[in-house]
Amino acid sequence: MEYRRITSIQDPLFKKMHDLMKEVFPQEEVLDFELWKEPLEDPGIRVFVAVHENEVVGATEYRYYPDWNIAMTDFTIIGKSGLGIGPFLVQKRANDLMELAAENSKQLFGMFAEIYDPYRVKDHDFGGIMSMNPFVRREVLAHLGYKRLDLQYVHPSWNNDGEAVSGLDLCFMPTDPTVSEISADLVVNFLNRYYSVLPEKPAEWIQMIEELETKETVQLLPL
Template sequence: MEYIRITNIGDPLFGKMHDLMKNVFPPEEVLDFQLWKEPLEDPGIRVFVAVHEEKVVGATEYRYYPDWNIAMTDFTIVGEAGLSIGRFLAQNRQRDLETLAKSNGKELFGMFAEIYNPYLSAEKHDFGGVQPMNPYVRREVLSHLGYKRLDFPYVHPSWQNDGEAVSGLDFCFMPQNDEVSQIPAELIVNFLTAYYSVLPKKPQEWLDMVENLKAKEKVTLLPL
């Protein structure tokens, strides 16, 4: 299996990856094909695919923020069962992030992720029928990796940029040091403000959430 970075919308592997995304994610979670041009060319956004026998069987997008010494996992896709794709992606991503942090003269503090919470909603999504992408399975795997839930109600702006709030997720953080039980609220505010700056239409629920975070000093990490 190969771990290959995509930096151009014209790369045939990107078309395969985008089809995979549409197969496993709800429409409001998938950025339109053409809107990927700038993100792929952004050196700070790292999009990699797992290629097995010339087929894209998995993908991950993440980024490292040197000013805050944290990372964000945008998504991880396992397209087939029985190939250890999740472990392959996680290990390669971790090695890459550790290298980026080291070049920044630091050890990585941790990584954010939005994680589906299927217990919050009766709505079901089959995620393309790919069982490893089942939200219950993914949530437990991410818990095993070390992700913890940040203690506040979470929504995010729809990636369709229609001003709608997307719920049904938890905002989580995986500290490199298991002894970390809280992180600064200011870090969360700064990160979310920067991360969603590309979407001009922010729902009021999201704006209220950010204002509530600004009033806090620390946010507790809870079991996932």
């Protein structure tokens, strides 16, 4: 299996990846094909696919923020079961992030991720791919060390229509498993930068940010 980076919508592997995304994610979570042009060309956004027998069988997008020494996992897709795609992507991503942090003369502090809560939202079947089942995903991510932030989380819809998307938790995986809280300022700054690409912010998101700005820290709770 190969770990291939995609940096252009002209890459034939990108269309295969985008088709896979549309199969497994809800419509409001998938950016339109043409709108991927700038993100893919952004050196700070790292999009990789797992290629097996010339087919895209998995994908992951993530980014590293050197000023905060943290990362964000945008998504991980496992397109087929029984190929070891999940461990393959996790290890390749971890190695890449460790190298990026080392170039920054740091050890990675941790990584954010938005994780579906299947106990609240039960209609995501992720294209019928059992490896992507939200109960399975949540348990796997808990085993990796992700913890949920103690807040009522929403995010702006990627349709940029000003709608709030709920049913997810904002989570953080600290490199040091003894870390039990993180700076509220870090969360606010990260979310403001991460969603700066979407000008239409829902009122619920703005209220969430304002509430975070009144706090010093945010607790990390079991997932």
